[in-house]
Amino acid sequence: xxxxxxxxxxxLFLGIAFVGSAFAVxxxxxxxxxxxxxxxxxxxGEIIQGDSRIQFNVRYYLFALIFVIxxxxxxxxxxxxxxxxxxxQVAFFEMAxxxxxxxxxxxxxWKKGALQWQ
Amino acid sequence: xSVIFLKGLAVLGFIAVSAMFSIWLERKISAWIQNRMGPMMxxxxxxxxxxxxxxxxxxxxxxxxxxVDFLSWWLAPFFVTVPVVMAFLVIPxxxxxxxxxxxxxxxxxxxxxxxxxxxxxMAGWGSNNKYSLLGGMRSAAQIxxxxxxxxxxxxxxxxxxxxxxxxxxxxxxxxxxFILKPHLTLAFLIYFISATxxxxxxxxxxPEAESELVAGYHTEYSGMxxxxxxxxxxxxxxxxxxxxxxxxxxxxxxxFLPGLVWFLLKSYGLVAFLMWMRxxxxxxxxxxxxxxxxxxxxxxxLLNLLISGWFMVK
Numbered sequence: 241x242x243x244x245x246x247x248x249x250x251x252l253f254l255g256i257a258f259v260g261s262a263f264a265v266x267x268x269x270x271x272x273x274x275x276x277x278x279x280x281x282x283x284x285g286e287i288i289q290g291d292s293r294i295q296f297n298v299r300y301y302l303f304a305l306i307f308v309i310x311x312x313x314x315x316x317x318x319x320x321x322x323x324x325x326x327x328x329q330v331a332f333f334e335m336a337x338x339x340x341x342x343x344x345x346x347x348x349x350w351k352k353g354a355l356q357w358q
Numbered sequence: 359x360s361v362i363f364l365k366g367l368a369v370l371g372f373i374a375v376s377a378m379f380s381i382w383l384e385r386k387i388s389a390w391i392q393n394r395m396g397p398m399m400x401x402x403x404x405x406x407x408x409x410x411x412x413x414x415x416x417x418x419x420x421x422x423x424x425x426v427d428f429l430s431w432w433l434a435p436f437f438v439t440v441p442v443v444m445a446f447l448v449i450p451x452x453x454x455x456x457x458x459x460x461x462x463x464x465x466x467x468x469x470x471x472x473x474x475x476x477x478x479x480m481a482g483w484g485s486n487n488k489y490s491l492l493g494g495m496r497s498a499a500q501i502x503x504x505x506x507x508x509x510x511x512x513x514x515x516x517x518x519x520x521x522x523x524x525x526x527x528x529x530x531x532x533x534x535x536f537i538l539k540p541h542l543t544l545a546f547l548i549y550f551i552s553a554t555x556x557x558x559x560x561x562x563x564x565p566e567a568e569s570e571l572v573a574g575y576h577t578e579y580s581g582m583x584x585x586x587x588x589x590x591x592x593x594x595x596x597x598x599x600x601x602x603x604x605x606x607x608x609x610x611x612x613x614f615l616p617g618l619v620w621f622l623l624k625s626y627g628l629v630a631f632l633m634w635m636r637x638x639x640x641x642x643x644x645x646x647x648x649x650x651x652x653x654x655x656x657x658x659x660l661l662n663l664l665i666s667g668w669f670m671v672k
Contacts, residue, residue, distance in 0.1 A: 247362050247458045248447060248466075254366040255443030258373075259436050259586055266416045266582035273419060281423045281487040282577055292488045300499045303648065307502040310656070314509045318465055321516040325670060332671045336664055343660055346652075355652045357645035 302354050306346075313342050365457040369446040373593050378408035380592040383626075384633050391637040418581035423486060426578070431484035435579075435586035437477025442593045444470045449600050450524045452610040452617030463524035464512055467601060471556075474590065475501040478575050481587070485578040493574025496564055496644065501556055503651040508552035510659035511545035515605045517667060518542060528609030535608040541666035546606040548659050550628075553598040555647070557591065560636040564644055599628035 281288060317335065324331050349355060382397070382405060389396025397404025422431070448463040450456040460466050475498055482494015516522055518539070519530035536542040555562035564571075571577075576587045603609060603624040610617030612624075642650070 244458060244460055248444065250362055251366055251369075251444045251447050251457070252440065254363075254370060255440035256436060258370050258443055259439050262582050262586065266418075266420070269417050270581060271417075271419050274421070278421060279424050281425070281485065282572065283488065284572075292486050292491055293483070294491075296491075296495060300495055303499050303503055303652075306652070307506060310506045311502075311509070314506070314513060317513055318516065318522070321513050322520060322522060324517060324667070325520055329671050332667055336667070339660060339664060343657070346656065346660075350653065355649060357648050 299357060306349055306354065309345065310342070313338075362457065366443075369443065369457065373443065373446070373589065376596050377589045377592045378412070380595065380629060381408050381411070381588075383630065384592075384636075387630065387633045388637050391634070412585070415581055415585040418584075420581045420583065421578075423578050425486040427484040427486070429484075430480040434477045434481035434484060435583045437480060438474050438590040439477075439586045441470045441473040441477075442590050442597065445597050448524050449597070450528055450604060450609055451621050453525070455618055456525065459523055459525045462522045464516060464522045464527070464601075464605070467524075467597075468509060468512060471594065471597060472501070472505055474594065477590075481579065482575040485575070487578050489571045489573075489577050490575050493571045493577070497558060497575060500558070500562060500564070500647060500651075503648055504552040504555035504562075504655075507548050507651065507655035507659045508556060510656070510663055511549040511552070512605065514542060514545045514659075514663060514666060517663075517670060524604055524609075528604060528611065531608045531611065535606065537606040541662055541669075542606060544658070544662050546602070548655055548662075549606070550602060552651075552655060553602065554632065554635070555651070557594045557598055557632075559595070559632055561639040561642050562647055563636075563641060564647065595629055595632055596625060599625040599632070602628055 281292065283289070316338070320327075320331065320335050324335065385404070385407070386396045397407040400406040400410050445467050447457045448460050448467050450459070478501070479494045479498045482490045482492075482497070485491070515527060515536060518536060519527045521527060521530070530536075537546050576584055579587060600621070603621060607624050610621040612620035615623075
């Protein structure tokens with residue numbers, strides 16, 4: 241009997257083999273005729289202007305930061321959710337306090353304008 | 359050992375067939391809604407059209423644009439498609455048809471499917487194309503924003519059933535589907551809206567909005583690499599519908615017909631609903647979408663969690 245987590249690794253390798261074999265089969269059949277015009281990045285047929293890797297709107301990173309906080313919170317809450325019926329009201333109120341603090345954080349971010357998209 | 363290998367191969371076969379079937383279904387549903395025929399020439403009512411498309415994609419030249427970030431450009435299709443295969447490990451097609459009933463099944467499937475966003479962002483960054491970069495950025499922001507209400511509503515199901523195993527959750531719905539309980543109806547709505555955004559479907563398809571971003575993060579991909587993005591997109595649709603079926607709609611349980619048939623009926627029913635939405639609703643704006651996730655869905659899911667949690671322990 242092998243542990244459950246080896247099954248996950250088997251599926252991981254099967255997935256890699258799935259994509260890899262699709263690429264390999266197409267490598268055998270497809271034509272290869274690169275040319276200067278064909279290999280330029282698509283920009284509606286115009287000649288490319290400037291670099292595409294530029295400084296980007298900081299909003300995206302703010303949302304990522306808020307997301308990390310909430311994601312960790314949900315990971316904390318998962319084990320609690322499985323057993324909270326057995327633990328009873330005390331455990332519920334402890335988790336409620338935790339969620340309320342996070343709710344306050346969301347409210348703060350909201351009022352501070354971090355959730356505003358301009 | 360060899361059994362799990364066979365199950366894995368069955369999953370790969372299912373993914374290929376399901377993606378082809380979904381593409382055909384989408385084209386037929388769109389045609390039906392727009393009062394035209396859709397594909398008719400290859401096979402009976404165009405049923406062989408996806409096969410022809412696959413062969414065409416297989417024979418396409420693999421165009422590598424100038425200035426790509428080679429590693430992330432090449433690895434992106436893997437990062438998008440491999441998690442899709444891995445997610446099938448815990449999806450319960452019937453009481454017997456499940457590759458492995460992990461005791462953390464729900465958590466596993468949610469964490470694995472959220473790896474896709476990495477692949478999408480790598481595709482956007484690696485392509486050296488302005489549309490791709492914008493599409494990848496938008497997609498990353500959208501997927502991580504909607505991950506929060508999605509997980510919060512999944513949490514409610516875990517609280518209700520007291521287990522994270524997929525079969526355990528199905529068994530907990532033996533005497534009534536979870537969607538019939540009021541607080542879980544709300545959770546289902548939040549889940550389904552967030553899941554629609556997770557898979558970049560209309561009305562949340564701004565990462566690949568054709569009219570402004572050409573094709574978003576996979577603009578520069580062609581041939582088999584593009585096919586992998588396509589397979590992943592359609593299989594992801596099936597996965598979110600399968601999770602919704604398992605968590606809220608009683609899984610494979612149902613009268614008369616065998617479990618497998620019920621499961622596929624419910625899941626493809628939800629897939630068809632997603633397609634119906636695509637051809638009915640207009641696209642929302644970026645700021646509307648982000649504020650809907652953070653200012654409506656997340657507080658709603660948090661309140662739902664607290665209130666129904668209180669009623670469960672009272």
